[in-house]
Amino acid sequence: MSKGTILYVEPNLGRRELFGFQMRYEGYDIHVVSTGEEAITVLEEFLPDGIILPDRLLNSDFTGFNLARKIQSNEETRNIPILFFLQSNEISDRLIALELGVDYCDVGMPLIPQELSLRIENLLRCTNKNNPSS
Amino acid sequence: MTQSNIQLLDDVQRLHTLQRTQLLDSPVEDSFDRITSLASRIVGAPISFVSLVEPDRQFIKSQVGLPEPLATIRQTPIDYSLCQHVVKTGHPLIIEDARQDPLVKDNPSVTEGNVVAYLGIPLTTNEGWHLGSLCVIDDKPRQWTSDDIDTMQTLATSVASEIQLRLDSVEMQHLVAQLQKHNRDLDEFSHTVSHNLKNGISAIIGWTDISRRYANQISREDLLDNMDKIRGLAQHTDETINALLLLAKIDRMENLPIEQFSMQECLETVLTRLELQFTEYRATVNLPDVMHDSLGYPEWVIEIWMNYISNALKYGGKPPHITIGSEILDDCVRYWVKDNGKGISQEDAGRLFKSFSRLEQTADVEGHGLGLSIVKRIAEKLGGSVSVESKVGKGSTFNFTLPIE
Numbered sequence: 001m002s003k004g005t006i007l008y009v010e011p012n013l014g015r016r017e018l019f020g021f022q023m024r025y026e027g028y029d030i031h032v033v034s035t036g037e038e039a040i041t042v043l044e045e046f047l048p049d050g051i052i053l054p055d056r057l058l059n060s061d062f063t064g065f066n067l068a069r070k071i072q073s074n075e076e077t078r079n080i081p082i083l084f085f086l087q088s089n090e091i092s093d094r095l096i097a098l099e100l101g102v103d104y105c106d107v108g109m110p111l112i113p114q115e116l117s118l119r120i121e122n123l124l125r126c127t128n129k130n131n132p133s134s
Numbered sequence: 135m136t137q138s139n140i141q142l143l144d145d146v147q148r149l150h151t152l153q154r155t156q157l158l159d160s161p162v163e164d165s166f167d168r169i170t171s172l173a174s175r176i177v178g179a180p181i182s183f184v185s186l187v188e189p190d191r192q193f194i195k196s197q198v199g200l201p202e203p204l205a206t207i208r209q210t211p212i213d214y215s216l217c218q219h220v221v222k223t224g225h226p227l228i229i230e231d232a233r234q235d236p237l238v239k240d241n242p243s244v245t246e247g248n249v250v251a252y253l254g255i256p257l258t259t260n261e262g263w264h265l266g267s268l269c270v271i272d273d274k275p276r277q278w279t280s281d282d283i284d285t286m287q288t289l290a291t292s293v294a295s296e297i298q299l300r301l302d303s304v305e306m307q308h309l310v311a312q313l314q315k316h317n318r319d320l321d322e323f324s325h326t327v328s329h330n331l332k333n334g335i336s337a338i339i340g341w342t343d344i345s346r347r348y349a350n351q352i353s354r355e356d357l358l359d360n361m362d363k364i365r366g367l368a369q370h371t372d373e374t375i376n377a378l379l380l381l382a383k384i385d386r387m388e389n390l391p392i393e394q395f396s397m398q399e400c401l402e403t404v405l406t407r408l409e410l411q412f413t414e415y416r417a418t419v420n421l422p423d424v425m426h427d428s429l430g431y432p433e434w435v436i437e438i439w440m441n442y443i444s445n446a447l448k449y450g451g452k453p454p455h456i457t458i459g460s461e462i463l464d465d466c467v468r469y470w471v472k473d474n475g476k477g478i479s480q481e482d483a484g485r486l487f488k489s490f491s492r493l494e495q496t497a498d499v500e501g502h503g504l505g506l507s508i509v510k511r512i513a514e515k516l517g518g519s520v521s522v523e524s525k526v527g528k529g530s531t532f533n534f535t536l537p538i539e
Contacts, residue, residue, distance in 0.1 A: 108336075109336065110336040
């Protein structure tokens with residue numbers, strides 16, 4: 001049984017494969033896309049239980065942060081919890097994430113599978129709090 | 135006077151040196167004023183100054199006793215300059231009575247001003263450029279004694295040393311700036327190298343951790359797939375390190391055994407090594423009837439071809455069609471590899487030969503991003519150069535040259 005649906009936005013092929021693989025083995029249904037535009041298209045079609053975004057997006061005008069703001073300002077998607085994958089371990093990026101009220105984890109360091117697993121569990125726990133009926 | 139000592143006022147190198155002193159149009163300075171003041175006092179002449187002579191004017195760096203407005207303007211047109219003759223010959227100019235002297239009797243400083251006796255000593259740099267003169271002037275005729283001349287020569291040596299100091303310090307600043315830039319480049323390079331290696335190793339750790347975590351549930355196919363990924367990442371890291379070692383080796387190598395060699399054989403070696411890739415990419419190659427020979431170090435020339443041709447396979451058209459050729463230029467041979475890829479914009483072409491500047495920064499493309507900087511360093515070390523011609527949509531031609539003699 002699926003533990004939930006995750007939209008995973010990741011421009012980097014290596015990370016897409018690695019983390020995508022793990023999320024599948026953790027029992028999530030994942031939709032993996034590589035650009036912000038694709039993410040918007042997916043969100044118009046269905047609403048996932050959680051969204052994972054990078055801090056920056058390649059080949060696109062907007063960053064993961066901007067995409068998060070867009071998601072948070074849309075009535076339909078505002079309650080979907082978000083997790084940032086931060087590439088750079090820079091305080092400024094962490095502060096932006098916190099200002100947006102969004103959890104993050106540092107993928108610049110080797111990320112222990114257990115950490116990722118727990119972060120995603122926490123992420124989806126937010127969904128259940130926001131929508132007790134689901 | 136020796137002929138070889140004669141310098142033209144507009145000699146480009148002399149003017150360049152003059153500019154480098156940073157003294158032209160500079161404010162009055164004690165270190166020069168002390169000397170003109172001493173000169174005037176010891177020799178007992180009312181006027182003394184340090185001139186720096188340009189083709190159209192003389193600038194007066196320091197003076198004592200000059201009348202206004204000259205004392206404030208601190209320059210005269212070149213026609214008024216007696217010092218120009220000192221600069222041209224590089225020898226002291228000793229004039230008892232300028233009004234009688236054929237060289238300067240028509241000089242406006244003599245006809246309109248009150249220059250009568252003149253003694254000027256050249257100010258010469260270590261490289262032998264006469265930049266100006268230290269002179270003393272009297273408004274009455276006067277026989278300059280050998281003591282006067284000796285004193286002036288000693289003082290002129292001091293002025294010249296001061297000027298040389300300025301030149302050395304400018305040169306030093308230039309060297310420091312160069313070193314700083316070099317250090318910044320190295321910093322940037324090591325930063326990129328570290329990131330590149332770290333990303334690969336992080337991914338290896340990630341795939342290993344995951345394979346362990348799901349060891350009991352992972353499918354055999356996924357496990358093998360993960361191992362291939364780990365192998366690929368490790369190989370990529372290994373290749374990057376090899377490329378770095380090669381770069382370091384190129385920089386370190388001196389007294390290369392540069393020799394005449396057969397470019398045809400060199401190219402054949404490369405094509406044999408790349409045979410598998412040619413099949414894999416279903417690539418075709420157009421070889422020239424004649425391959426011109428040049429001077430080089432075959433082992434490294436092979437590296438150049440390997441890089442250019444494997445790039446043409448990876449980034450060229452699908453399937454790749456490669457044309458290889460050579461032509462003799464004035465003193466070198468140009469070799470090229472032309473592909474049928476999508477071409478590169480002018481801007482991208484500019485940074486192509488810098489380390490790690492792969493244009494498509496995606497993990498989908500194999501390679502370590504050091505190849506073209508290796509090519510550049512090899513070609514330059516062998517006395518040649520590299521370049522690329524490309525138009526978006528029209529493919530690219532990568533060139534390198536090697537010397538003939």
